[in-house]
Amino acid sequence: MGGAGGRHKAAIRGDRHRLRRRRRPVPQLGALPASRALIPVVVLSGGAATTLRRLAATAYPDEGCGVLVGTVEDGSVSVVEVTSGRNLVGDRSRDRYELDPAAIVLAERRARGAGLDVVGFWHSHPDHPARPSPLDSERAWPDYAYLIVAVAAGVAVDLRAYSLPDSGGELTERGLRIDAAAPAA
Numbered sequence: 707m708g709g710a711g712g713r714h715k716a717a718i719r720g721d722r723h724r725l726r727r728r729r730r731p732v733p734q735l736g737a738l739p740a741s742r743a744l745i746p747v748v749v750l751s752g753g754a755a756t757t758l759r760r761l762a763a764t765a766y767p768d769e770g771c772g773v774l775v776g777t778v779e780d781g782s783v784s785v786v787e788v789t790s791g792r793n794l795v796g797d798r799s800r801d802r803y804e805l806d807p808a809a810i811v812l813a814e815r816r817a818r819g820a821g822l823d824v825v826g827f828w829h830s831h832p833d834h835p836a837r838p839s840p841l842d843s844e845r846a847w848p849d850y851a852y853l854i855v856a857v858a859a860g861v862a863v864d865l866r867a868y869s870l871p872d873s874g875g876e877l878t879e880r881g882l883r884i885d886a887a888a889p890a891a
Contacts, residue, residue: 747881748826748851748867749784755884758788759862762830762855765790768799773813774826774851783825783851789813802841803829826851826869833857836864838877846870846877853882 750758754776762770775787791809795802805827814824827850831837836856838846846852848870856864868877 745781745783745851745867745869745880747782747883748853749782749883749885750853751784751786752884752886754785754788755865758828758853758855758865761788761790762828762857762862763860765793765830765832766857766860767832769793769795769801769803769830769832770855771803771805771827771829773805773810773824774828774853775813775817775820775822776825777822778825785825785851785853786822787817788828789816800832801834805829824850826853828853828855830855830857830862833859836866838868840876843870843876848872848874851880852877 754774761772764770770790771793772788772790774783774785775789776783776785778784789809789812791813792806793799794804794806810824817823829842829852831854834856836854838852838854842852842854846868849872850869852868852870854866854868855862865882867880867882869880870877
């Protein structure tokens with residue numbers, strides 16, 4: 707229920723990673739497609755959906771978090787790979803998350819090598835609905851998909867997709883389709 711590094715910039719000091727609030731999305735190594743502003747639907751490959759549920763359940767009772775890798779076409783986001791990252795929040799990790807910036811950098815490099823992009827972020831809500839908290843919306847970046855997984859007693863029970871309008875405000879629910887025939891990366 708925390709934030710996926712919302713409007714943050716990674717500041718690396720030695721081996722310690724910190725996030726700082728920013729008013730615009732984190733600069734990416736690759737160019738971001740302009741069509742990402744309005745995300746009507748998020749399509750998740752069957753393999754990516756399975757991985758996402760497993761990672762969220764494994765993180766229980768803490769919030770798990772990570773990066774979504776895939777493509778953007780005609781505004782729709784296709785996710786073919788889901789990665790996990792370290793939750794930097796220690797004392798509130800059951801109801802907050804802060805994705806390690808190193809996980810974003812690593813996912814971006816791997817995505818570029820495969821001809822893909824970082825298209826969004828995911829996190830879990832242990833024993834809480836798959837709906838964004840006010841803090842989730844506050845820390846979200848426009849132009850990215852956000853998947854929230856509800857986990858109850860260690861089992862992923864619900865999965866929903868959201869995005870933040872360019873104008874800001876609150877994360878808005880988007881269509882989510884799991885494509886069992888789509889290959890995972």
